[in-house]
Amino acid sequence: MKMLIISCFDWYEKRTKTIIDYFQKQNMEVIYYTSDYEHIKKEYVKKSEQINYIHAIQYKKNFSIKRLLSHYVFSKRVYKILNKHVPDYVYILIPPNSMLKYAAKYHKKHSGTKLIVDIIDMWPESMPINMKIANCIPFIIWKDLRDKNLKEADWVFTECDLYQEILKKYISNNKISTLYLTKPKTVNINSHYYADSSKIVLVYLGSINNIIDIDLICVLIYRLSKERKVVLKIIGKGEKKSEFIKRAQEAKAQVIDEGVIFDDVLKHEILSKSDFGINIMKKQVYVGLTTKSIDYLSTGLPIINNIGGDTEYLIEKYKAGFNIIDENVEGVAFKILSDFDTRQEMRENAYKLYHENFTENEFRKKLDHYIKYII
Known part of the structure; x- marks a missing residue:
């Protein structure tokens, strides 16, 4: 056949x-x-x-x-x-x-x-x-x-x-x-993670194009930066990259441009040293799951997410991050800032989500x- x-x-x-x-x-x-x-x-x-x-x-x-x-x-x-x-x-x-x-x-x-x-x-x-x-x-x-x-x-x-x-x-x-x-598992989970209560390290992975919601990301960064140092690592490229970097810096983030990375081990090292992965797109985009979210989860990285459907449901079910919308930025920021002691548990939940689904x-x-x- x-x-x-x-x-x-x-x-x-x-x-x-x-x-x-x-x-x-x-x-x-x-x-x-x-x-x-x-x-x-x-x-x-x-x-x-x-x-x-x-x-x-x-x-x-x-x-x-x-x-x-x-x-x-x-x-x-x-x-x-x-x-x-x-x-x-x-x-x-x-x-x-x-x-x-x-x-x-x-x-x-x-x-x-x-x-x-x-x-x-x-x-x-x-x-x-x-x-x-x-x-x-x-x-x-x-x-x-x-x-x-x-x-x-x-x-x-x-x-x-x-x-x-x-x-x-x-x-x-x-x-x-x-x-x-x-996504095949290629490296050990959380091999490089060390929680630092003095700062919040966010990472964005993937194309930086006209479907990501730069406004919402930067509103969250600005709110977090009022109480903690915020570091934003960017892995990827796209037509909106310069604007994203500029807006994030204006929101008081320290931006680290990692460039485009195809090597899974190097990518994992960066993700595993971060606190949350950003999975935020414009409301009009009809998407239930993104490849970047699976990359995040496969390294045990919790997600800040606004994608509806499957991702919203799974994040809530496994307690593997936070679902955010324009109206609850303050509440999500408060949880990120105050739930420091649950970071490791959330990472384990994120990996469990990956292991049981992807x-x-x-x-x-x-x-x-x-x-x-x-x-």
Whole structure:
């Protein structure tokens, strides 16, 4: 039996590698295709012999016509690859939405092939756009590329429960389930942590773009800085980085720019010497889980979070940080400043949250449960 796994983005370590390994153990011939363009670095990848690449048009801006064109051309090339291989199973990771359109087109002509759709992100819902704009024709067409073709899927996985609030209108409840992202554990938990009551060390990891809520982050920093020294470490880059640094400094934080770090051991060392990880986005962004939150939790780092859905629920359930909104900044700041003695317990809770939800073992258990519906 032959399975094609296709992803436009690099989800290899957090998802695709585990999926490939899992289905290979089901005695399948697994062929993996991905884009030859690296979305984060905005450059073509150094190719590996173990991976098949689909050529993509390069783009420099995340929100641009050229990016949409790149994804559309990529999706058309996926259709040609499907016709070339004629697989028994097709497993696609969405977005881009246009890839589902072409996978569905293939599935209609090859009904014997099983189509598995894995929705990692919701476009355009996860973008911070005004609701009036979101309801304009171009954005409706964009959403419809996904929604109207979901009925062709034999099974749908979602990256979080939240997405199913929208998607359940387009696919039966008995054909959809949540499969969280995963992160392999590479280093020992809390190996470098030492609580210092004289300061609060915050860390932001990831892209610094127009979806993070710089206003809310800086309001919190300013409130904390009235009573403690605040250090903000930034790991990442993005078009809003200069503004973020400037605003954080104006809010009285000492900012340490760590740059872009891909090495997990070095990243872990920085995270494990921090008190809280920042997971704060603009209210309009429709997201239930972020990769940065899993990075934080995997090192036992508690989170200051304003993401709704799954993350809000898990943070509250495990007592692994604080959920913040515009209206409760004062209360959250008070807890951060006064709950110093519970820091270690909160770190243990954060790691427990990771261990019980985001390890490769938990990922495989979920696949074991749903495999009977897929194969």
